Structure formats: structure tokens, C-alpha cells
Amino acid sequence: MISVFFQLSKKEWLKSIVTAFLFGGTVFFLFIIYLVTAFFIEQDTPDTWADHLTIPKNIQIDNPVDMEFGGRLEDMKPDSITNRVVTKTEFQLYNSFQPGLYEYDFWVGKIESGKIYLKAFEITHNEALSDDRLARSSSLYIYNPTDSIMKFGTSDHFTIYEGDWGKPYAGRFEVWFKPDNGKKERKLFSKNYKIEGWMR
The missing domain is CATH 1.20.5 (Single alpha-helices involved in coiled-coils or other helix-helix interfaces)
Incomplete structure (x- = not known):
């Protein structure tokens, strides 16, 4: 210069x-x-976040269902899950095309209009997972004025960033509901899954 x-x-x-x-x-x-x-x-640089976590053996922990590839190589939720008859509130987590990427379906009975979204926590330490992004990336609009169970589901994946591929740990997924009428948000459902974080 x-x-x-x-x-x-x-x-x-x-x-x-x-x-x-x-x-x-x-x-x-x-x-x-x-x-x-x-x-x-x-x-x-290896992600060591999940290295010392253990998966509890004294509680029910499910595995996410693997999504299938369609004719255009797009992810598809298996018909065996999406078309099953569900008679009560239920939540199903799906593995998307890479570990740490997920989608979900939620079955629910009569409910006012509003938005559902997920909160997730590592079970042994109750640590929030992807807290700054998960609510937005997992949100869905729902409304069921009938007495029948209806299914609502994502059409795109959301990401759990904590952890790494090949290092599974236990996560608790909570479905929260924010009504359009301005009433207080409430938790609708909770379920435990063995998950992995997305390798960045």
C-alpha cells in the first residue's frame, strides 16, 4: 500500500x-x-458432544422409521406406517436421507386450529436439542373439527445438530400446540427415540 x-x-x-x-x-x-x-x-474436527452419553435401559425408547426412496429419489414415508389405522393420539419420527435429519407424523383427535411444533431433549441430562431452530423448522398448521383421528405430517426434514453420525443417544420429542385463539400453549404428546446428530 x-x-x-x-x-x-x-x-x-x-x-x-x-x-x-x-x-x-x-x-x-x-x-x-x-x-x-x-x-x-x-x-x-470430530464432534465429541455425544461421546459420553448413555442410552437408558429402564425406559421405552423407539427407533425412528427409515424413509423410503421414491422413483424420483425423493424421500417417502413408508405406507405401512402412514396408512395404518390409528385410534389415539400418536407421534412417529422418521429418519430422512442422512443421520440427524428427520421428519414426523402426528395423529390427533378433535382440536382447534393452531400450530404444532417440536421440542427435543437429550434424556439423561434433559438438555434441549437444536433449541434455536427446531420450533420453526418442525412447525405444522393443524385443525381437526371432527371426532375422528387425523394425521398431520411434515413434507420436509428438520435437523438435530447435537452429536454426530454413528454416535446414537436417547432423545425425548415433545409435541407442543399453539392455538390460534391466543390461549396458552400446551404439550400434546411426548415420545422417546434413539437418534443421531447431523455431521456438519
């Missing part, structure tokens, strides 16, 4: 522009190298 000012002081306009351009290009190139290096270092 000093040479740029020196050349400007001598009114060597072309040289100063070329020097400034080369200096700026070098700084930009080094910055890109830094970002790429930092990205790969982060990817290679």
Missing part, C-alpha cells in the same frame, strides 16, 4: 492502479484460502 501512495504522489496513475489491484487481489486470495482451510479443519 505504501508503494501505491508513493506512485500517486509522483502522479504515476497507471502504476498506482495496477499496484492497488494486485494488492487487493492478493488480500482477497489469501482470505479465500483462509476460509477454505477453516472449513476443512472444522469438518475434520
Whole structure:
């Protein structure tokens, strides 16, 4: 940069522009190298969040159902689950195309209009999972004015970030409901699953 000012002081306009351009290009190139290096270092750094967690043996813990691939390679929930007859409130978690990515279905009887969303917790420490994003990414609008059980489900995945592939732990999923009428939010259902976090 000093040479740029020196050349400007001598009114060597072309040289100063070329020097400034080369200096700026070098700084930009080094910055890109830094970002790429930092990205790969982060990817290679193992996620140890779930390393010392244990899965309790004294409570019911289910496994998410694997989604199937359709003709266009899109994820599909298995017909054996989605078409089953459900006679009471129920929740089903599905593994999407990578560990840590999930979808769900929720069956419920008569209920006013509003929004359901998920809260998730690691069971042994009751630590909230993906607390800053999960409510938004898992929300669904529901309304069932009938006495029959209706199914509501996601059409896109949500992410649990804590943990890593191949390091399962126990998570409690809670279905919460926020009514449109302004009444207090309430928990509708809770179920435990063995899950993994998404490898970032």
C-alpha cells in the first residue's frame, strides 16, 4: 500500500492502479484460502458432544422409521406406517436421507386450529436439542373439527445438530400446540427415540 501512495504522489496513475489491484487481489486470495482451510479443519474436527452419553435401559425408547426412496429419489414415508389405522393420539419420527435429519407424523383427535411444533431433549441430562431452530423448522398448521383421528405430517426434514453420525443417544420429542385463539400453549404428546446428530 505504501508503494501505491508513493506512485500517486509522483502522479504515476497507471502504476498506482495496477499496484492497488494486485494488492487487493492478493488480500482477497489469501482470505479465500483462509476460509477454505477453516472449513476443512472444522469438518475434520470430530464432534465429541455425544461421546459420553448413555442410552437408558429402564425406559421405552423407539427407533425412528427409515424413509423410503421414491422413483424420483425423493424421500417417502413408508405406507405401512402412514396408512395404518390409528385410534389415539400418536407421534412417529422418521429418519430422512442422512443421520440427524428427520421428519414426523402426528395423529390427533378433535382440536382447534393452531400450530404444532417440536421440542427435543437429550434424556439423561434433559438438555434441549437444536433449541434455536427446531420450533420453526418442525412447525405444522393443524385443525381437526371432527371426532375422528387425523394425521398431520411434515413434507420436509428438520435437523438435530447435537452429536454426530454413528454416535446414537436417547432423545425425548415433545409435541407442543399453539392455538390460534391466543390461549396458552400446551404439550400434546411426548415420545422417546434413539437418534443421531447431523455431521456438519
